[in-house]
Amino acid sequence: MNLARKIDYYGQLILGSLILLSGPLLLFYGFPAGLFILGCWQLLSAVFNTKAFVHTGHRKQIWSYWIYCIADLAIFFLGWYFEKTYNTGSVQVFYWLALPGAVLIAIYYLKLYKNLIQFFSLRDELDGLTKSKH
Numbered sequence: 566m567n568l569a570r571k572i573d574y575y576g577q578l579i580l581g582s583l584i585l586l587s588g589p590l591l592l593f594y595g596f597p598a599g600l601f602i603l604g605c606w607q608l609l610s611a612v613f614n615t616k617a618f619v620h621t622g623h624r625k626q627i628w629s630y631w632i633y634c635i636a637d638l639a640i641f642f643l644g645w646y647f648e649k650t651y652n653t654g655s656v657q658v659f660y661w662l663a664l665p666g667a668v669l670i671a672i673y674y675l676k677l678y679k680n681l682i683q684f685f686s687l688r689d690e691l692d693g694l695t696k697s698k699h
Contacts, residue, residue, distance in 0.1 A: 574675070574678050577607060577610070577674075580599070581672075581675065600668065600671070604667055604670075607674050610674075610678070611631070615627055615631075618681060621681060623677065623681060634670060637666040640666065644658075644663065
């Protein structure tokens with residue numbers, strides 16, 4: 566299971582790095598699309614790993630992550646709703662708030678996920694030491 570988490574983490578890290586590096590070139594097209602893909606990937610990862618986060622002492626951090634995600638999605642959809650309802654372009658400020666928020670949330674989750682992987686690696690190493698005959 567630890568190998569699957571490492572593959573998941575490094576896949577997210579590589580995709581996030583590519584998104585950030587291509588940001589200046591693809592600001593209006595590729596950057597939000599890549600961020601959407603990374604966000605969906607991280608949401609699925611968080612859904613499947615929330616139980617592990619809670620049981621390893623990262624309860625406060627994972628709940629903070631979920632609160633940040635809900636708040637960022639609420640800002641994004643509120644901007645979308647006002648834009649469709651009032652047919653005005655002035656509500657794009659919601660999008661410009663939600664976009665950097667999504668980047669910061671993605672970085673926060675990557676740091677949190679790395680801590681989880683390190684915890685499991687340390688636990689497995691200590692289990693190996695206590696089971697050895699020497």
